[in-house]
Every structure is written in structure tokens, then in C-alpha cells.
Amino acid sequence: MKVADLPLPEALRSQYRAHGIEALYPPQEACVRAGIFEGKNLLCAIPTASGKTLVAEMVMHRHIVDGGMCLYIVPLKALATEKYEDFSGKGVKVGVATGDLDRKDTYLGKNDIVVATSEKVDSLLRNAAPWLSRITLLVVDECHLIASPDRGATLEMVIAKLRHRNPAMQVIALSATVGNPGALAGWLDAELVTSEWRPVDLREGVFCNGTIHFEGHEREVPAKSKNDDLNLCLDTVAEGGQCLVFVSSRRNAEAFAKRAAGGLKLTEPALDKAADDIEREASTDLGKTLALCVRKGAAFHHAGLSAAERKVVEDAFRTGAIRVISSTPTLAAGLNLPARRVVIRDYLRFGDGGMAPIPVGEYKQMAGRAGRPHLDPYGEAVLIAKSESACQDLFEAYIAAPPEEVTSQCNSENALRTHVLSLIATRFVQSRGEVLSFMGETYYAYEHQGLRSTIHETVDRVIDWLVDTEMAVEFGDHLEATEYGDMVSRLYVDPRSAEAIVAALRNAPAYTDFGLLELICETPDMLTLYLRKDDPEILHRFLGDHEEELWTVVPYGSDELEAFYSSVKTAMLLSEWSEEVTEAMICEHFNVGPGDIHNKVETAVWLIHAASRLAYLFNRPLAKPVAELGTRLKYGIKKELLPLIRLRGIGRVRSRRLFDMGMTTPEEIRAAGVRRIAPILGEKIAAKVIAQIEGKEISDDTPAGDEVVETKIERRQTTLFAFEGNHGE
Template sequence: MKVTDLPIPAPLKQSYTTKGIKNLYPPQEEAVRCGIFDGKNLLCAIPTASGKTIVAEMAMHRQVGVGGKCLYIVPLKALASEKYEDFSEKGLAVGVATGDLDRRDAYLGRNDIIVATSEKVDSLLRNKAPWLGEITLLVVDECHLVGSEDRGATLEMVIAKLRRRNPEMQVIALSATVGNPGAMAGWLDAALVTSEWRPVDLREGVYWQGAIHFEDHTRRVPAPSKDDALNLCLDTVDEGGQCLVFVNSRRNAEAFAKRAASKLDLSDPALESAADRINGRASTELGRTLARCVKGGAAFHHAGLAAAERHEVEEGFRAGAIKVISSTPTLAAGLNLPARRVIVRDHLRFGQNGMARIPVGEYKQMAGRAGRPHLDPYGEAVLTAKGEGEGKDLFETFIEAPPEEVHSQCNAENALRSHILSLITTGFAKSRAEVLDFMETTFYAYEHQGQHSTIQETVERVVDDLVRAEMVDELDEWLEGTTYGNLVSRLYIDPRTAEAVVEALRLQPAFSDFGVLELLCETPDMLTLFLRKADYEVVDHFLASHRDDLWTGVPYGYDEREHFLQSVKTAMLLLNWGEEVTDEMICERFNVGPGDIHNKVETAVWLIYATSRLAHLFAPDLETSIAELGTRVKHGIKRELLPLIKLRGIGRVRARRLFNAGFTTPEDLKNAGVRRLAPVLGEKTAASVIVQAGGKVEEGEEVDPDVNEVNEPIPEPPGEHQTSLSAFGGTNHE
């Protein structure tokens, strides 16, 4: 099937032709035959790199061509940015939405395609963004995440809400790792395209005793070192390929990258430039270590890195300069970084019950990265084993096994509480019967056809809880969100979080930074730090001097006290940031990365903002103080810098420099003159802040903007899953 014969706009055809895409892949042809250009629903369950995105892209351009509007849901913010850049090159207006969970973002409706995370779409639905009613095509990337314990219920409810709101809307779902695609296709009323076809042959094997053992042959690998995974990397690089190595912890990723860089020891101007850029921005030892690795041709990749550092690694790998990346599984979750050989070094990961095997679906996601289309003659996915017995077991457990079946997470009360509140406050359901009627449209109901009692009991308990919490009023069987309930839903916080906050606010406590932060760190919306043996004494010592500042009581039960101490530890990290402790010192003190700090800060800022809005209802005298704390935590500043941080272009570094130079308020800046401020801010920024403060800039005072400019560190956005940080012992989750 030729691209030139497809009913898609000419600019898209030209884009494909320019990239050398003249004919569709077999799975793409099947998608066309299934009616993607006729508005038919489709579940495309085909391997990574087999062209799933192009299927969706063609359908989106076709929809826009007939006056439609498209919504593309992705699981990760990084993936949203990648899709935004990719789609924006094809001639349509594209918008991206990932943050600010209580905004309607009406401006997004001006675009032809909107790319967003499932959480953002859920928030837009709760805040009644009008343009969502105009969506004619919904694309759900990585649809198997409906089965995720953390986020599956949100994705499932978003799909169900959009289908209820727009009954004629086309749905295209994409995944490489759905173990039961027939069930999901049935729920979506979708045609099913499944295939094992790949544009690059994938060879899966297990390495032991000096050789990769494939199903039909064995390949010997030279062993210049004692590290099996490193030998596999060196072998690939010697052939002109690149490697991705997946390990089970950040520390292991960093250690492997160091070893790989020392063995590769490449000399490349592109690597030197990338290393210099990373080193120039680095404010922590983690960044400097990364720069040294990159200079040698290797890198590590995990959520602890700053966004700019991860970007350098990804771009360096795409360009072919970086030959080896060692990573935690975060890299396999959607970013387009294929390699000739993928090495799954660690198939065990620490969990709640000790070390356990990773899911088969996760292995398949990693293995799917093997083989760069148009660049590699083949791709290899290699597990490592200690011997033949373990090797054969890995073959059976991972290579020959299908990915796990996807099951709904919508019967968990903790997940449903927030979503049922949303159904009521947005008018999707106005009675218990209508709530149940809506739930009949979910994947959960499809999976449990004829078994209504279980979900009915859960719904009844959840509605009872919401009525008891005064978030929902019930009169003559009709349900209506209260002012409080409507606010909680729009703020996108867990109702349990709201209850804890309101309970504390109603006691009219004396304001304290630690009191607010520790309270929020106890809520279900904040993943807390875990404690190691050496941490107890430090946390207890801190708590002893801040006990009077607490907004909550100190529990006595072992489990409750353990969680309480974890929340204290989390608040300690946030307090450090708000007291202008440097990134480097926090990273060293808490053994975390800069990405962890800023992700945790963004979560705290969101919860503090929600607390200030709740205070407006229940404790108005505390609202201003809480809002100011949010500003301080957002920027990482002490209270004395609040007047300065309001000026555009002034962050924590510049504000502190101004304050130390004697400029403590905007009034001080008003008549300061560019020449006095230039040594602190640089001429361009100095002129800008003077004008913002109400002053005037004399003619000729605005000089070269590059002179004396000071670069502010840019906090990266929070991740979809906030990783739990250990204040003194590393991270709890990758």
C-alpha cells in the first residue's frame, strides 16, 4: 500500500516521502483496511518500532482534514514533549498540556491536535474545559497502562468519560504489551490489529559463559573484562552499534556508565561539547559525574538527573555520539531511543516483599528498543544469566512468555473515591443509579459482565464516605457536589488529602512552615521518604526541636509512627529547599539527584496551593501565610526574598544577590539605575526589573544583553510518579 495512494493531506505525504517512507508496513496496511480513515475504532497491538504512531498520525490528519479535533494521551510528560515536537513538524497546529492541574486551558482548543497526559485530561474534564466536547478522535498511547495500579483507574475513567461525552468519537489505542488485546478491543468496540512483524529483525537470547544463546544458534562474545554486560556492550560498539543496558537501581546505572566510559575511552568532539555543556550547567556531583561519563562515550539515565541533563544524554545517543546508556526502566517507558543491542542485566528488582522478577511486559518494553530502523541490520535483546540452568529459566520466563493480561483497577475504593466525586461534581452522574450506570461503561464492567454486586457495593461505600465528608449532598436520591467537594475535585487532590487538611485547618493552628509541610507529607498525594537505620537518630533529633510546630499528633503504633517519621523526613528536604540550601548540599545531604529535588518541590507546591484554597473556605486567617509558603517552596527562597521574586526574570539566585547587595524591595530598584544593578544582574535584566518596579531607563543604558548575564537554574517539571526519596540513603523507587 503506497503512501501516495492514501487519503491523507499532501503535506503529510510529502513529510513521509522526505523521510524515505514510500510504502506502509504490513500492520499499518491492516489498520487502513480496518477503517481508520472511516472513523472506526482500532486497537493496534503490535511490536515497538512497527509504526503504531504513524497509524495514529494518519488518522489524526484525516480527521483534521474534515474539520475534526484530536486528543493524543501519553503516559509521560517527556513523551508528551517528544510527540509535540514530532507532530508539530507535519503542518498542523499542535498544543501540549501536562501541568497546572486546576486550569481549564481554554487556549488549547485552538489547536488541531492536543497532546496531554491522562492526569491532565482528567483535570481538564473536572474543570469543564469546553473544547473537550469537540474531540472527534482520541488516541491512547501505551493503553496497557489501564492495568497500572498507580494510574490505571485514571486512564480508564478518562477514556470512559470522553466516550460518554462524545459518543461519535473515534478511538485508536496503541500498545506493544497487552496480554489480552481481545478484551480491551471488545471494551472499546474496536477492530483489533495484532502482529509480530517488525521492520528490523529482533533476536532474543540469554548470555552465559561467554556466549549469547538464541533459540536457533549461539554467538560467542569476546571477554576483555570480567563484567558480562560490559563485554556485550564493547562487542556491539566494535561492530558500529549502540547499546542500552537496563539495571535495577540508579546506583547501578551510574556505576555501569563509569565502567563503560573508562573502557570505551572515545575521543570525539561531539562528546567533548556535550560533556562541556553538562559540566557547565552542573550544580551537583551527579551532573559532573555524568559529564565525565559522556566524555568517554557512555552515560546513565534516570529520574534523578535534571531535565537538561537527560536531554543531553538522549540527544547524544540519537546522534550516535554516545554509544552506551545504562538506565533504570524509566527509559523503556516510551522514549524513542532504539539501539542495536538491548541488555537486560537485572531481571530482579527490590519490591515490598524483597527481590522479585520484573513483569514480562516490562521486559518486552525493554526488548522492543532493540534495532534502529534504517540503521541496524538486526536488533538483539539479551538477558544475562549466571549459568545454563538460569539461562533456560529466563528463556521460559521472559522470552517465550506473553506479556501479562491487563485488568481494570477501578474497583479499589482509594482510586474510585476521587473519580466518583468527579463524576458527581461535573454532572456525569446525579444519583447513585447514574454513578452505577456510568461505571457500566468502564473496562471493569466489561471484564466482570454479570457480576454487578461487587462494584455496586464499592460505589455505595464511596458515596457514603463522600456524603459523610460533606463533599457531596444527597437529597431525595439526588447527588450534588458541595462548594467544598467541587473545589476538591477541581484542585485534583485525593479527597483523603482534603479531609486531613481541613481537619487540621478547623483546629485553627498557629502557622508554621514545618507544620504545613509535614501535614501534607502525611497525605496520600505525597510519596514519602523511607528510613534507614542511620536516619532515625537524625529525624528524632530534628523532631525534638520542632515538635511544637506540628499540625498533627505523634502516633504511637509502630506502622503509624514509621509513616509519620517518613513524612517528617520528607518535610525536612522541603524545608532545606525553602531555606535556600543549594542543590549540591541537598543532594549530598539527602543522597538524591537534582531531578528528585525539583519533582518533590513541584508536588509540594501543588499541595500547598490546594491547602491555601481550602484555607480560604475553612481558615481564612491562614490563607495568606500558606500561599506565601507555596511561593517560597516554589522558588526555594527565604521569606525575606518574597518581594523580589515577584519580578519577572528574578529567581532564587538573582533575588539573593540583589538582597545581599542592599536591594531588598522593588522600591529599592525603582531608581537604582542600570549601572548600579548591572554587576548584580547584567544590563538587560537590570533594565527590565527597573521598568517593572516603576522606574525609567535612560536612553543608551540598554547594552549588549549577553554582558554579565547570570543564568538561573530552571526547575524541571514533576514526574507522573513522584519517586520516594531517602533523605540520607538514596531513593526508594526508580
């Protein structure tokens, strides 16, 4: 089927011709024949790199020509940025939404396509973004994540709400790893397209004793080192390919990258440039180690890296300069970084019950990265067996096995608590019966047709809890959110977090910054740092000096004490950031990376913002100091810099330099004049700052221009790596 024969705008056809796209792949043709241009819903369950995104893009442009608006949901912020860049520059307006979770973002309605994470769309629904009613096409990328214990319920409820609100909306769901595509397609009233076709042949095998065992043939791998994983990489690089190596932890990723760099020993200008780019921004040992690896042709990739470091690695791999990346499973979650050979070295991962095998679906996501279209004659996905007896077991457990079935997570009481509150607050429902009626539109209800379900009991317990906490009121059959409940829903915090914050606000003996920081670190919304072996003793001593600052009580039980210590440790990190401790020192103190600091700060700023809003309802005198701590934490500054940080173009570094030179207020900066502050800010920024002050155009919380780079808090390109944890171990 030729692209020229499709009902597409000429501008898009021209773009495709310019990129050599003249005809559709067989699975893409099957999607067209399934009726995607006639408005039919579709579940496209085809392998990675088989052209799912192109199918969605074609249909989006068809909708735009007809006056429609499209919403493209992705699981990760980094993937949202990638898709935004893919869709831009093709004659339509594209917006990306991954930021603050309590805004309507009305401006997004000016776009033809909006790319957003499922959490952001859920927030937009709660805050009644008016443009959502204009959506005519919903695309759900990586739809198998409905089965995610952490985030699946949100994705499922978002789809159900949008379909309820826009009944005529077309839905296209995309995934490479759905074990029961028929069930998911049935819920979506969708045509189903499945295929095993790939543009590059995928060979899956198991490596053992110097040989890769594929089904039907074998391949010898030269032993250039004593390590199997490195030999597999060197073999691929020797024939002109690139390698991705998936390991179980950050430490393992870093260690392998060092070994790979030592084995490759490349010297190329492109690698030197990439290494120089990393070194220029690196303020930590982690960044410096990464630069050393990159200079020789290898890299590691995980959530501890800063956004800038990850971007350099990804770009240098896409251009072919970096030959080998070792990664935790974050790279398999959707980023477009294919390689000729993918090595799944660690198929066991540490969990709550010790080491356990990774899911089949996760293996399939990793294996799907093998084979670069138009660059590789084939792709290889290779598991490494510890012994010959394990070879056949790995074949059966992963290569021959289908991915797990997608099952709903919507009967979780913790998940339903927040989603039922949002249904009530947005008046999607106004009675218990209407809650159950709406839940009947979910995938959970579709799965449990004819089966006994406990959803009635779960819904009743959740509503009783919401009424008991005064987030909702019930008059006879009528349910309504209170001002408190409506605020919690709009703030997008877990109702349990809100209850903990409100209880502390009401009962706090006196305001302390550390008391608030430790409190928010105990909430379900904060992913806390892991404890190391020596941490409990250090934390015990710290609490001896600071226990009077706490808003919570030190628990007695061992499990509760461990969780408490984790929250205290996380609060200590946040406290250091707000006291202007350098990024390098924080990384050393807490054994974290720059990306971890960003993730913790971003979450804490959001929770403190929520606490400041709740304080207006329950303890108004605390609202101001809480909000001030939020601003300090956002920019990583001491309280004395608050008057300066409100000036546009002034951030963490510049405000400190001005303050240390005796300019502690905007008035003192104005008195100093452009000539005196220009050496610190530069002539242009200095003039603009003076103009702001003279024109009294100082905002309460204006983004700091210089600190987007200087503090490494780059909000547009960060990734929600919540599933990886802090150390990936």
C-alpha cells in the same frame, strides 16, 4: 500500500516523502484496511518501532482536514514533549498540556492536536475545559497502562468520560504489550490489528558462560573484561552498535556506567561537547560523575538527573555519540531511544515482599528497544542468567511468555473515591444509580460481564464517605457536590489529602511553615523519601528540637513511625529548599538527585496551593501565610525575597543578589535605577524591570525568567517517574 494513495493532505505527504517514507509497513497497511480513515475505532497492538505513531498521525491529519480536533494521551511528561516535537512543523497547530492541574487551559482549544498526560486530561475534564467537547479523535498511547495499580483507573475513567461526552468520537489505542488485546478492543468497540512484524529483526536470547543462546543458534561473546554485562556492551560497540543496559536501581545504573566508561575509553569531540554541556550546568556530584562517564562514551539515566542532564544524554545517544546507557526501567516506558543490543541484566527487583521477578510486559517493553530502524541489521534483547540451569527458565518466563493481561483497576476504593467525586462535581452523574450506570461503561464492567462484581458495594461505601466528609450531599435519590467537594475535585487532590489538610487547618494551634510541610508530606499525594539506616536517629533528634512546630501527632506503632519519619525527612528537604540551601547541599544531605528535588518541590507546591484554597473555606487567616509558603517553595527563597520575586525576570539568584545589595523592595530597585542594577540583571532585563515597577505591572506570582535554568526546575521537560520511587531500589 503507497503513502501517495492515502487520503492525506499534500503537505503531510510531502513531509513523509522528504523523510523517505514512501510505503506503509505491513501492520500499518492492516490498520488502513481495518477502516481507520472511515472513522472506525482501532486497537493497534504491534511491536515497538513498527510504526504505531505514524498510523495515529495520519488519522489525526485526516480529522483536521475535515475540521476535527485531536487529543493524544501519553503516560509521561517527557513523552508528551517528544510527541509534541514529532507532530509539530507539519502544517497543523500542536499544543502540549502537562502543567497545573486546576486550570481549564482554554488557550489549548486553538490547536488542532493537543498532547497531554492522562492526569492532565482528567483535570481538564474536572475543570470543564470547553474545547474537550470538540474532540473528534482520541489517541491513547501505551493503553496497556490501564492495568497500572497507581494510574490505571485514571486512564480508564478518562477514556470512559470522553467517550460518554463525545459518542461519535473515534478512538485509536496503541500498545506493544497487551496480553488480552481482544478484551480491550471489545470494550472500545474497536477493530483489532495485531502483528509480530518489525522493521528490524528482533533476536531474543539468554547469555550464560560467554555465549548468547538464541532459539536455533548461539553467539559467542569475547571476554574482554571479567564482567558479563560489560562484555556484552563492548561486543556490540566493537561492531558499530549501541547498547542499553537495564538494571534494578539508580546505584547500579551509576556503577555500571562508570565501568562501561572505563572499558570504552573513547575520545571524541562530540562526547567532549556533551560532557561540557553537562558540566556547565552541573552543581552536584551526580552531574559531575555523569559528565566524566559521558566524556568516555557511556552514561546513566534515571529520575534523579535534572531535565537538562537527561536531555543531553538522550540527544547524544540518538546521534550515536554515547554508545552505552545504563538505566532504570524509566527508559523503557516510551522514550524513543532504540539500540542494537538491549541487555536486561536485572530481572529481579526489590518490592514490598523482597526481590521479585519483573513482569513479562516490562521485559517486552525493554526488549522492544532493540534494533534501530535504518541503522541496525538486527536487534538483540539479552537476559543474563546467573547459572546454566536458569537459562531455560528465563526463556520460558520471558521470551516465550505473552505479556500479562490488561485488567481494570477501577474497583479500588481509593481510586474510586476521587473519580466518583469528580463525576458528581461535574454533574456527569446525579444519583447512586447514575454512578453505577456510568461505571457500566468502564472497562471494569466489560471485564466482569456475567461475573459477580463488588462494584456496587464499593460505590456505596465511597458515596457514604463523601457524604460523611461533607464533600457531597444526598437528598433522596439526588447527589450533589458541596462547595468543598467541588473545590477538592477541581484542585485535583486525593479527597483523603483534602480531609487531612482541612482537619489540620481547623485544629492547628498556630501556623508554622514546617507544620504545613510535614502535613502535606503525610498525604497520599506525596511520594516521600526512603529512610536510610542512620535516618531514624537523626530524625528523632530533629523532632526533639522541632516537635512543637508539628501540626500532626507523632505515632507509636513501628510501621506508622517509619512512614512518619519518611514524611518528616521529605519536609526537611522542602524546608531547606525554601531557605535557599543550594541544590548541591540538599543532594548531599538527603542522598537524592536534582530531579528528585524538582519532583518533591513540584508536588509540594501543588499541595500547598490546594491548602491555601481550602484555607479560604475553613480558616481564612491562614490562607495568606500558606500561599506565601507556596511561592517561597516554588522559587526556593526565604520570606524576605517575596516582594522581589513578583517581578518578571527576577528569580531565586537575581532576587538574592539584589537583596544583598540593599534593594529589598521594588521601590528601592526603582530608586537605584538601571545603571546600578544592570551589572546584576543585564541592561535589557534591568530596563524591563524598572519599566514594570514604574508601570505598576507586578503580578502576584509571575514565573521567574532566570530561574528556569538557574534552579534546574525545568517544568516542560520533566517526567512523572512516580513508579520508580526515589532511589529506584
